[in-house]
Amino acid sequence: MTSSGAEQGALEMPRLPAGFRIEGWQLDAVIGSGGWGTVYEARAVADGTVVAVKVLPTGALAPGQRAALGELVAREVRFSAEADHPHLVRTHAVCTVDAPDLPALDGAIALVMDRAEASVRQVLDAAATGRPIPDAPRVLRGVAAGLAHMHGAGWVHGDLKPANVLLGADGAVWLADFGLATELEGTHAYVPPLGTLDHVPPEWWSQRTGADGTMVRPTADIWAFGVLAHQVLTGGLHPFPGATARARSLAAQAYARGTAPLRLDAGLDENWRRLIGDCLAPDHAGRLRHTAASLSARVEQLATPRRRRRLLPAAAMALAAATAAAIAGTVLIGGGGSGGGDGEDQGRGARAVATGTHSPAAEEIPEDSDVPAALRPVIVKAAHRCTDAEVTPAFLAAMLKAESGFDVNAARPASEEYGIAMWTPSVFRAWAVDGDGDGDKDYRSPPDAISTMSLYVCWLDQQFKKADMPAKDLPALMAAGYRTSDRTVITEGGVPERVKPHVEKVLRYLADYER
Numbered sequence: 001m002t003s004s005g006a007e008q009g010a011l012e013m014p015r016l017p018a019g020f021r022i023e024g025w026q027l028d029a030v031i032g033s034g035g036w037g038t039v040y041e042a043r044a045v046a047d048g049t050v051v052a053v054k055v056l057p058t059g060a061l062a063p064g065q066r067a068a069l070g071e072l073v074a075r076e077v078r079f080s081a082e083a084d085h086p087h088l089v090r091t092h093a094v095c096t097v098d099a100p101d102l103p104a105l106d107g108a109i110a111l112v113m114d115r116a117e118a119s120v121r122q123v124l125d126a127a128a129t130g131r132p133i134p135d136a137p138r139v140l141r142g143v144a145a146g147l148a149h150m151h152g153a154g155w156v157h158g159d160l161k162p163a164n165v166l167l168g169a170d171g172a173v174w175l176a177d178f179g180l181a182t183e184l185e186g187t188h189a190y191v192p193p194l195g196t197l198d199h200v201p202p203e204w205w206s207q208r209t210g211a212d213g214t215m216v217r218p219t220a221d222i223w224a225f226g227v228l229a230h231q232v233l234t235g236g237l238h239p240f241p242g243a244t245a246r247a248r249s250l251a252a253q254a255y256a257r258g259t260a261p262l263r264l265d266a267g268l269d270e271n272w273r274r275l276i277g278d279c280l281a282p283d284h285a286g287r288l289r290h291t292a293a294s295l296s297a298r299v300e301q302l303a304t305p306r307r308r309r310r311l312l313p314a315a316a317m318a319l320a321a322a323t324a325a326a327i328a329g330t331v332l333i334g335g336g337g338s339g340g341g342d343g344e345d346q347g348r349g350a351r352a353v354a355t356g357t358h359s360p361a362a363e364e365i366p367e368d369s370d371v372p373a374a375l376r377p378v379i380v381k382a383a384h385r386c387t388d389a390e391v392t393p394a395f396l397a398a399m400l401k402a403e404s405g406f407d408v409n410a411a412r413p414a415s416e417e418y419g420i421a422m423w424t425p426s427v428f429r430a431w432a433v434d435g436d437g438d439g440d441k442d443y444r445s446p447p448d449a450i451s452t453m454s455l456y457v458c459w460l461d462q463q464f465k466k467a468d469m470p471a472k473d474l475p476a477l478m479a480a481g482y483r484t485s486d487r488t489v490i491t492e493g494g495v496p497e498r499v500k501p502h503v504e505k506v507l508r509y510l511a512d513y514e515r
């Protein structure tokens, strides 16, 4: 939500005491308060997982405030629940506060989210002016990818600013605060006029506010990204001069009218300067050429250290190693079934670690199929890590073909997906399996990527079974869950429309490999 909400709202924010339970979570200290709610640290009672809980009270407000709050809360709840991307903060649950003794908070809505370590605002406040914040390109890469996802899904964020970019403990970068996020109808949408002055585009000032609110278009987020990128790369400097937000907005409007030039910080690298200049094109039409997806691809290039490109041959080497193993008739991956698996897994693992002129396990994928021979034992071994009957070598092979066409160097930078199983690095980290037993977990290594895919689809399979989804649909549901999430598939009660073509491909390949 917006700081202007705080300016306007003048709400006395009531607080819940430490130890207070909201469904399965126990509140701890307050992290901070915004214009409309308070964010607490909390722990899951079941397993101690640390989360952040944002409590948005809906009662005890003046009628005017209630209408505005109701709309913002509804938007925040709706977009938080739907947000499903590694660069959008994940909301685990939406609960209602049951506090009859605290009437101001009884019935408040609580969003249970991933707990961030800090916001970019906090990092900027502590940063030396003139220098990029630590890891600035990676942070911008995450923001651009999150924005590209939102625009791709037909949403505008509407309030992109440093306070709304959160940083997780393991390097995660999340867009947050969807109180002003809105769905596009055609090319634009309307939001209440509460955007943050420092990040609204110049044309915003000349728009009239109708009953629906102010019109926002994706190009408003592009402008805000330009301002944010300048701040992140210069330790907090706004691209337009002025001691107050009002003065800076007047400077931006003078630039948009053509009466003042754009003067970006002299210390900026030329490529970043060009990118920020494109985002800060003076009008909507000028910004229209730069979609969030195209910006994300450019940011990805600028943010990718050369060293990472040299990593590519490593993936090829891993494949070559797997090839050599297959030729020798010995499957080397996964430490020979050591560690942790249940009986069936170990039994199957022992079968996969076979010597001889060919691997019997590889026979589970038809010999004359297009699955690269070197990958077959890797896939078979990975599939056998899962004891659920639906996760078969043929299924994993079909998934890999649909994801990357078996290309170990596949890359879709706009959505941050890489390697043979098209893992998003931050998601991969959460599930990673050391498939080749080299002590490293690398999404570019086919054995690691495929073993991790197997673990993840196995877990998806179990979630769908728990949700009583039809057994015959499980392969389609797993393929859909891999592209979206367990929660999306369960909420939508089946394969979401937008991933149907992909899922159909997986099912076609599966039928071919199961013949």
Ligand SMILES: Nc1ncnc2c1ncn2[C@@H]1O[C@H](COP(=O)(O)OP(=O)(O)OP(=O)(O)O)[C@@H](O)[C@H]1O
Pocket: 001, 002, 003, 004, 005, 006, 031, 032, 033, 034, 035, 036, 037, 038, 039, 052, 054, 089, 113, 114, 115, 116, 117, 118, 119, 163, 164, 166, 176, 177
């Ligand atoms: N998931 C989270 N993990 C950790 N801290 C968070 C999380 N979400 C929000 N915060 C922090 O909690 C504080 C309050 O956040 P909130 O979103 O309510 O308000 P805001 O964005 O600061 O202001 P406003 O909503 O008025 O724009 C901020 O300091 C924010 O960085």
